[in-house]
Amino acid sequence: MPIASGQFILTSQALTALRAHPSFAEAMRVSAQSLIALHRRNRVMSWILSDRTLALIGHSVIYLSLDQRADDTQSGLTSSRFRNFCTSNRLCSAGRASAILAFLRLTGHIEAIAHPSDRRVTQLRPSExxxxxxxxxxxxxxEAIRLIRPDIEPAIAALGDPDFETVMFHNLGTWFVSGSRLLDRAPGIRLFAERDVGMLILYSLMLAGEADDRPVPMKPVPISISALAKQFQVSRTHVLRLLRDAETAGLLTRGGDKAETVTISPDLAEDMENLQAGLFQLLATCAADALAAMPERPIPARLAV
Incomplete structure (x- = not known):
């Protein structure tokens, strides 16, 4: 089911099958823990975009850089193409896109290069x-997906291989520009996804459940607004406003004498599982496609990041 041909469709049957896997709960937990562990706070960028959009921006930069043709100086990653990509795909405004690009260059995440066919033309590319x-x-x-899709385990070692990454990132970008969105299957998640560290707070609530209450806990879970604010380097007001807005939207219920517990609604739990299953399905399909496209040769082991 190659992404490049536009045949990838996130069906309800596919999501249901993944959620029914006996290791889905563990995979969901591993995925959530890894996202929290990889969180790196940057206050400058957080004023511009949410964490979700920042992650999408990174993949977009790589995707555009792969679309470079030696006979076309307008191809590849350029300032104008990046702005157009961000606006046409509703990632952010053109002004914010320019600010993001400038910041990425300043911090060494993007570097300038000369176009291969015309050295007078400056282009950009993602840095190492x-x-x-x-x-x-x-x-x-x-690491999480292989618990339910062992066939994609070789993708871990393939990271860093140009043949694998070219197809992997191209497929992810192609799927994104098609207009498909994981949140279409999980509308209740949108409130969290559009807030700074909102998804990390939601994952923290999920991980706070009891061991026998998985994948998403249905019982009340303890919560400390101060602890969450400190962990993710945001204000207590930011965390409190997010929880209050989610409660108003019927996504969760706060309980206890001092509102020290949170109960996730069944609808939100359903959306969380659908979102995770959709992410697993998307990444597994892209990885399987990229592995199949690789030349038959040993994959060099890559040092763990």
Missing amino acids: KLMEIARARLERQF
Whole structure:
């Protein structure tokens, strides 16, 4: 089911099958833990975009850089193409796109290069610094996915291989520009996804459940607003507002004498499982496609990130 041909469809049957896997709960937990562990707070960028959009930006930069043709100086990653990509795919405004690009260049995540056919034309490309961040995220997710899809385990070692990464990141970008979104199958998640560290807070609530209450706990879980604010380096007001808005939307219920517990609603739990199953299905399909496209040769072991 190659992404490149546009045949990838996230069906309800596929999500149901993944959620029914006996290791799905463990995979979901591993995925959530890895995203929290990889969190790196950057206050400058958090003023511009949410964490979710920042992750999408990184993949977009890589995707655009792969679309470079030697006979076309307008191909590849350029400032204008990046702005157009961000606006046409509703990632952010053109002004914010320019600010993001400038910041990425300043911090060494993007570097300038001369176009191969015309050295007077300056283009951009993701630096190894940005590539290692993208690889680290994929590696952790592959670690979770292999619990339910053992066939994609070789993708972990393949990270860093140009043949694998070219297809992998191209497929992810192609799927994204098709207009498909994981949140379409999980509308209740949108409130969290659009807030700074909102998804990390939601994952923290999920991980706070009891061992026998998985994948998403249905029983009340303890919560400390101060602890969450400190862990993710945001204000207590930010965390409290998110929880209050989610409660108003019927996504969770706060309980206890001092509102020290949270109960996730069945609808939100359903959306969380659908979102995770969709992510697993997407990444597994892209990885399997990329592995199949690799030349038959030994895959060099890559040092863990």
